[in-house]
Amino acid sequence: MRLADVRLKNPEDLPGVTQPTSPARAATEAPSQAGSAQPATRRALREQERAAQAIARTGAEARATARVQVLQGSPSLYTSRRAMREAATQSARELTVSKAAAGPSVASITIANPALGADNELPATGGSPAPRRLAPRTIRQAVPTAPPSRPAPRARNLARKFTAGSALVFIGSLVAVTSLPAQAIEAPTLAPEVLSIEPSSQELDRVNADNDTFFARDEIVVTDPLAGASMSDDEFASYQAVADSEASGSSYGGDPAFPRVWEMLSTDYVQSPFPSLAQLRITSPFGYRPGGSHGGTDIAPGLGTEIRPVANGVVSAVWQGNNPGGGGYTVFIDHNIDGQFVQSWYAHMLPGSIQVEVGQVVDITTVIGQVGSSGRSTGPHLHLEMKNTDYVSFDPMLWLQTREMNLE
Numbered sequence: 001m002r003l004a005d006v007r008l009k010n011p012e013d014l015p016g017v018t019q020p021t022s023p024a025r026a027a028t029e030a031p032s033q034a035g036s037a038q039p040a041t042r043r044a045l046r047e048q049e050r051a052a053q054a055i056a057r058t059g060a061e062a063r064a065t066a067r068v069q070v071l072q073g074s075p076s077l078y079t080s081r082r083a084m085r086e087a088a089t090q091s092a093r094e095l096t097v098s099k100a101a102a103g104p105s106v107a108s109i110t111i112a113n114p115a116l117g118a119d120n121e122l123p124a125t126g127g128s129p130a131p132r133r134l135a136p137r138t139i140r141q142a143v144p145t146a147p148p149s150r151p152a153p154r155a156r157n158l159a160r161k162f163t164a165g166s167a168l169v170f171i172g173s174l175v176a177v178t179s180l181p182a183q184a185i186e187a188p189t190l191a192p193e194v195l196s197i198e199p200s201s202q203e204l205d206r207v208n209a210d211n212d213t214f215f216a217r218d219e220i221v222v223t224d225p226l227a228g229a230s231m232s233d234d235e236f237a238s239y240q241a242v243a244d245s246e247a248s249g250s251s252y253g254g255d256p257a258f259p260r261v262w263e264m265l266s267t268d269y270v271q272s273p274f275p276s277l278a279q280l281r282i283t284s285p286f287g288y289r290p291g292g293s294h295g296g297t298d299i300a301p302g303l304g305t306e307i308r309p310v311a312n313g314v315v316s317a318v319w320q321g322n323n324p325g326g327g328g329y330t331v332f333i334d335h336n337i338d339g340q341f342v343q344s345w346y347a348h349m350l351p352g353s354i355q356v357e358v359g360q361v362v363d364i365t366t367v368i369g370q371v372g373s374s375g376r377s378t379g380p381h382l383h384l385e386m387k388n389t390d391y392v393s394f395d396p397m398l399w400l401q402t403r404e405m406n407l408e
Helices: 023-034 042-066 081-094 153-179 225-229 233-244 259-264 396-402
Strands: 108-113 117-123 282-284 287-289 292-294 297-299 313-320 329-337 340-349 382-387
Touching: 233 259, 259 313, 259 329, 382 396
Parallel strands: none
Antiparallel strands: 108 117, 282 297, 287 292, 297 382, 313 329, 329 340, 340 382
């Protein structure tokens, strides 16, 4: 119902609207009615309360509506959404609908093209084309194919090896061809004078037993320095007797501890402490290193490797693990190299492996001891150190190669 067409002055004029009872009036009327009415149940009381609330709400809406003045031509006011929907539906029904006049028909063009489908019609001018019927589609099923065959692993490996071998042969032939000089390929050419020489015949004289001469094997001059430096048992005995007859001197200072036998042991042959090894692994060379100067060379052929002296000599000192310089098990040997005093040190040997003693004569075949890691050592190695007449250390490896003393 539209309230725009009704002008309310007094809410009491509305039909069916009951004025709500005030709380005071209800309180005065309740005792008078309580005597005549029967006791009400809880359900009846709740229904009475709902009814009273509805009456009060209706009265409040009526009073609010009475205070609203609707002017002519103003927008419509609705009391609820339902009234708004009903008003909108009624307005839509009251709208006047008129049909437009039919216009000229649009001409169409028929195209006979199998690719576009049969009886396809298109408008001549303007408009949208008629939907084209699609030709039936043919779905082809994929034919399963077998996976490509792979050669057997054994055959593939053989082919790979054959290819690699062929490549190596080809590269080797290129290197040989490019590195050989031309004289190695071409045939040598000789001078005509050389080609014309004819060898003369040689005739041997008859053997005459009366004129034959013989020589003994011991008369052959020995040119092998190793054999010349090795001493026989008789030589050992004679030298050792001289060493035993004199008192031991100091092993420090640049003078031999056994001067008499030292003069008898002059030699010019020197060798590596490991003559059977073709190469020596140097872990710390002679000279300066972090922490100070290194007076010798550290050689690491492996734990337990036998150690031999660098030349013939006499033992001047033996330390059984108590070397004051931290060498552990150490041996000193005095040498006479072409009349010059040289002393060699062999430090950090394996405990219990020393096979020599002070005053013992040794040659290049004598085993001194074995490689170890005694004393201040971080691993098995031999500390080889050399001293000259001034008792200054020099590079042992350089001296063994060139006899040059690179002093410390």
